[in-house]
Amino acid sequence: MRNILDFDKFVNESALAEGEGIHPAIREKLVNYLKENPKATFAEAKEFIGGAIKGWKLTEEDFEEAKKA
Numbered sequence: 001m002r003n004i005l006d007f008d009k010f011v012n013e014s015a016l017a018e019g020e021g022i023h024p025a026i027r028e029k030l031v032n033y034l035k036e037n038p039k040a041t042f043a044e045a046k047e048f049i050g051g052a053i054k055g056w057k058l059t060e061e062d063f064e065e066a067k068k069a
Contacts, residue, residue, distance in 0.1 A: 022062040026053055030066040 022030070026049065033048050034040060040048075045066075046058040
């Protein structure tokens, strides 16, 4: 059996996928949360997202982007 992608290409594409940012559905939840809680801190938003979507770790960059929306 032959690999579909060579290892180097797979690693490079995986790194790109990780750097694409927050998933649209999670971003929508976060934006809605921030609209309802405009004074929410990063820690509060991180706790909300972590509770709503198990295993998701909110970054400060994603938090700041969502606040702009």
